[in-house]
Amino acid sequence: MSNTADAIIIGGGIHGASLAFHLGQRGLKSLVLEKKTLAAGATGRSSGLVRMHYDLEPESRLAWKSFEYFRHWKDIIGGDSGFTRTGFIQLVSENYEEALRGNVAMHQRIGIPSLLIDPEDVRRLAPFFRTDDFNVAAYEPESGYADPNAVAASLMDAAKRFGARLVQDCAVTGIQLASGKVSGVSTSQGDFSAPIIVNAAGAWAQSIAAMAGVDLSVDTWRHDVAFVRQPKSIPANYPTVIDNIHSMYFRSETGGLTLIGLEDKNPIGESPDGFTDRAQPGFVERAIERICERIPSMENGDLHSDQGGYDGISPDQRAILGQIGPEGFYAQCGFSGTGFKIAPAVGLCMSELIVDGAAKTVDISPFDPHRFERGDLLKAEHAYEDIWH
Ligand SMILES: Cc1cc2nc3c(=O)[nH]c(=O)nc-3n(C[C@H](O)[C@H](O)[C@H](O)COP(=O)(O)OP(=O)(O)OC[C@H]3O[C@@H](n4cnc5c(N)ncnc54)[C@H](O)[C@@H]3O)c2cc1C
Numbered sequence: 001m002s003n004t005a006d007a008i009i010i011g012g013g014i015h016g017a018s019l020a021f022h023l024g025q026r027g028l029k030s031l032v033l034e035k036k037t038l039a040a041g042a043t044g045r046s047s048g049l050v051r052m053h054y055d056l057e058p059e060s061r062l063a064w065k066s067f068e069y070f071r072h073w074k075d076i077i078g079g080d081s082g083f084t085r086t087g088f089i090q091l092v093s094e095n096y097e098e099a100l101r102g103n104v105a106m107h108q109r110i111g112i113p114s115l116l117i118d119p120e121d122v123r124r125l126a127p128f129f130r131t132d133d134f135n136v137a138a139y140e141p142e143s144g145y146a147d148p149n150a151v152a153a154s155l156m157d158a159a160k161r162f163g164a165r166l167v168q169d170c171a172v173t174g175i176q177l178a179s180g181k182v183s184g185v186s187t188s189q190g191d192f193s194a195p196i197i198v199n200a201a202g203a204w205a206q207s208i209a210a211m212a213g214v215d216l217s218v219d220t221w222r223h224d225v226a227f228v229r230q231p232k233s234i235p236a237n238y239p240t241v242i243d244n245i246h247s248m249y250f251r252s253e254t255g256g257l258t259l260i261g262l263e264d265k266n267p268i269g270e271s272p273d274g275f276t277d278r279a280q281p282g283f284v285e286r287a288i289e290r291i292c293e294r295i296p297s298m299e300n301g302d303l304h305s306d307q308g309g310y311d312g313i314s315p316d317q318r319a320i321l322g323q324i325g326p327e328g329f330y331a332q333c334g335f336s337g338t339g340f341k342i343a344p345a346v347g348l349c350m351s352e353l354i355v356d357g358a359a360k361t362v363d364i365s366p367f368d369p370h371r372f373e374r375g376d377l378l379k380a381e382h383a384y385e386d387i388w389h
Contacts, residue, residue: 024162
């Protein structure tokens with residue numbers, strides 16, 4: 001196996017795979033170096049929500065462009081993404097009604113199928129939801145969820161068709177520089193060289209950046225989810241929901257399950273190598289209490305399983321995309337718990353940046369890694385509170 005490539009991508013998650021595919025389309029052969037196995041990090045634990053509802057326009061644009069991939073996965077990527085259309089409902093408390101209206105107007109302006117609905121509409125979509133604690137909601141009829149493992153695997157297969165290689169069980173231990181430019185990496189499987197190195201290491205991104213002498217503003221974020229066996233009265237497939245009133249999101253899962261995640265008490269700054277085969281103590285009780293607030297009949301459900309995962313989080317809870325530090329070194333990380341659904345478009349835009357010097361499909365300059373030094377944190381026009389609090 002040749003140890004030389006056009007680009008080295010550190011991290012075999014959905015972002016590493018997406019970038020390898022898009023660089024391949026543009027004629028660059030990548031080496032994806034993964035210390036464990038494909039999708040062993042956040043990607044393999046992701047809840048896989050696919051929706052366009054963000055309060056920041058560039059994120060909605062990335063999600064909308066990515067949606068084109070999810071909708072036509074077989075034609076664009078090949079294989080299966082497991083995309084399941086359920087429709088998506090965003091619920092907010094009274095305090096954020098105006099922001100919700102502003103955001104739906106922004107989504108409509110950029111072409112996203114999104115509309116305002118009222119509690120009666122929500123009852124029609126999901127008669128088993130409690131609907132007496134909000135006045136207005138956003139609805140995306142086309143949205144749903146996908147299968148993150150299938151998405152990563154099919155992206156990587158597609159990348160291989162363009163000459164990319166995935167090296168698993170290969171931990172990057174150092175980054176080599178020559179005359180201020182990156183030249184290669186040392187790993188548990190020897191040295192590899194390339195003039196371009198991309199940090200797509202998720203929750204491990206800070207330590208990878210440090211190897212290149214870069215102090216990257218990215219920390220670790222832990223997130224747990226629970227799967228509940230839903231009672232038979234609840235249909236197998238119902239709308240996916242972000243319920244800001246209860247700081248929770250949930251969706252149906254195959255096998256008569258409901259997946260629940262919570263927006264609060266997600267620890268920041270833990271080691272990304274912590275135990276994730278089970279959720280943290282107390283999480284399941286909180287998750288079940290909250291889902292029963294929105295779906296009272298869930299009291300007749302029972303716990304199926306629980307688990308956790310780690311992602312990288314930035315100070316403004318938005319992605320970190322672009323060149324930083326030595327020439328040839330790029331960041332594609334800091335996805336702050338929402339990076340799955342935007343990965344196809346992010347890979348495309350990063351490939352445009354790397355090959356052409358600027359992204360043209362979506363302007364990703366707002367996600368510039370240098371914004372933190374400038375104190376220029378991203379803030380939405382119609383902002384909700386931080387999603388993770
Ligand atoms: C529980 C959970 C639920 C989520 N739900 C959603 C959701 O519903 N929708 C959504 O959009 N987003 C969601 N996210 C966020 C989303 O999953 C992540 O933003 C996304 O998967 C990040 O992908 P990645 O490729 O950047 O990182 P990862 O998938 O973490 O990949 C990074 C890879 O780098 C490897 N690595 C680390 N160090 C090294 C090294 N030294 N050498 C080689 N390889 C290394 C790791 O092993 C890992 O496989 C969720 C995250 C979690 C944890």
